[in-house]
Amino acid sequence: MTAIGMRAFIRALCTIIAAHLTVLLPPSRTEASDKLRLQLMWTHQAQFAGIYVAVSKGYYAREGIDLEIIEGGPGIAPIERLRTADADVAxxxxxxxxxxxxxxxDVVNIAQIFRHPGIAIVCRRGPGLQSPADVSGKTIGVWNTGDELQVRYWLRTLGISRDSVRIVQQRSDALDLIERRVDCATAMMYNEYWSILQSGLSPGELFxxxxxxxxxxxxxxGIYVNAETLQDKQRHQALVRFLRATLAGWQYARENPEEAxxxxxxxxxxxDAAHQRRMLQSVLQLIGNDRNAGxxxxxxxxxxxxxxxxxxxxGQDVQRAAHAGWTHSIWRATKPAGGDPFALSQSTRHYLTETVRSRWFYVLDLVGTVAFGIAGFMxxxxxxxxxWGALILTLLPAVGGGTLRDLLVGGDRHPPFMFKDPTYLYLVLAIVALGAWLARILPEGAVGSRTFERSLTFFDTVGMATFTVIGAQVALIAGLHWFWVPFCAALTCAGxxxxxxVVTGREPRTFQGEPYEEIAVLGGLMLLLGLWLANKFEHSQALVAAVILATMASVFVLRLCVVKYRLRSYRLRA
Structure with missing residues (x-):
């Protein structure tokens, strides 16, 4: 083949490859940008710095988002702009x-830029007004944008009648407080508070x-959209890309505040540049800096x-309205795939924690503690x-497993639970005191009677079912890999x-064929699987509670079957 023919062949081959690549590769996002209109809460300022950074750095363009930023201001209600279709995001x-x-x-929160509320009530010190307890008879300025509800609730927590305080509409620039038109006023700590200080008032003149x-x-x-937008697959994906770009903008602003x-x-x-610098510093503190930003x-x-x-x-209408007023689906979609396949979603984690912290579950926890403690006292x-020996032997089975678990897990579990809640120690002391008294007045053999043994077995089983869930929950909330979940369940029950x-010089009975830890392991795995399924239903707290109850019931039944039918696990030698 001649040189000219070779060059022609190479050009033709490159043309064919380029044509195939054009078909196979996805189109560039910049070629098919999605138009989104974002309504701000207020006029342009550092409160929205991350958004400006994302625009300037091309993060929205890179994600295929053509973003129009709509400035807010007095008289502009962002949520209303969603209702009238004058904005797509607010x-x-x-x-x-x-x-x-x-x-x-039907408006829905898809992400939360500020992790913590920035609002406060600011008062000027003066005769008869030196602390929150002195606001009775004073005038408080509010914007009537929801802040008035917080003020009323705050007054109620202080035991101050609403009728004893005059609540009035204030201007948006803190001038009413500065000019002494009001004694106290609601203010954003990243905005109006700095304006108050900039006016010449010192922190010592305020509280x-x-x-x-x-x-x-x-x-x-918060970032809000109309619920119907989430049902459109293309718009849903556009919101994912929008949020990813927004979070990237805030991350860059955090790392480069002067450029932001x-x-x-x-x-x-x-x-004012100085005011905006202070605002940005305060805002970045409200946003936080971890993997859960947004x-x-x-x-x-x-x-x-x-x-x-x-x-x-x-109030019940408010609770019902709030039930489906949020979704984590957009935020989760911004995160890369992979990691622990059984990791809990944030909603499931919340429901699990709330259930375990509930009063009824706490009572079951105490019942199990008492049962385990009685076994040790016997x-x-x-x-x-x-x-002293009775105290140690009562303490070990009652709280020893959970303490070992907390020491191994560390983090938020340190110091261990028994040092945070003295109720457990009080129960142990009560068991020892009551047991010592009963040992003197009860006839010989009463403690070892069949009725007593059955009662103890019942309460021990209740404790085991409860401790299984608690142990698994600690591992899940701590973010441990899934295979540590059944281990923590077993350790809590049998540790x-x-x-x-060990203290009494006896071989552990659970090593000699009686299934005990095995049941806790199965319970931990069952809870893990049930919660993995519950991840699919982010608004269903009842489903998480059902999974917990089903796990406890299964552990309870399995344990009673082991006792009744004298079941034994596999042993290395017959």
């Missing part, structure tokens, strides 16, 4: 969203209460809902130990008894 406060849902507007410190604040700067400030100043000409934390969400419900005429009574056997 930044808004939780009270505004819940109020819209109560009116029948303020951040509602977030007492779990009273409403979440602000410069970009903000370019987007908001005429604003995630709506359900504990904070429901805390705000509870405040609003308590101030509403029909061992001490059989060996005729003194009170204390094994310590008891």
């Amino acid at each position: 930044l808004a406060w939780l009270p505004a969203a819940l109020a819209a849902r109560l009116r029948g507007h 303020h209460v951040r509602f977030a410190d007492s779990q009273q604040g409403f979440l602000d700067d 400030l410069a970009i903000t100043m370019a987007s908001a000409p005429g604003v 995630l709506l934390e359900l504990s904070s969400y429901w805390s705000g809902v509870g405040v609003m419900a308590s101030e509403a005429a029909k 061992r001490a009574e059989q060996r005729r130990y003194n009170l 204390g008894s094994m310590l008891l056997d």
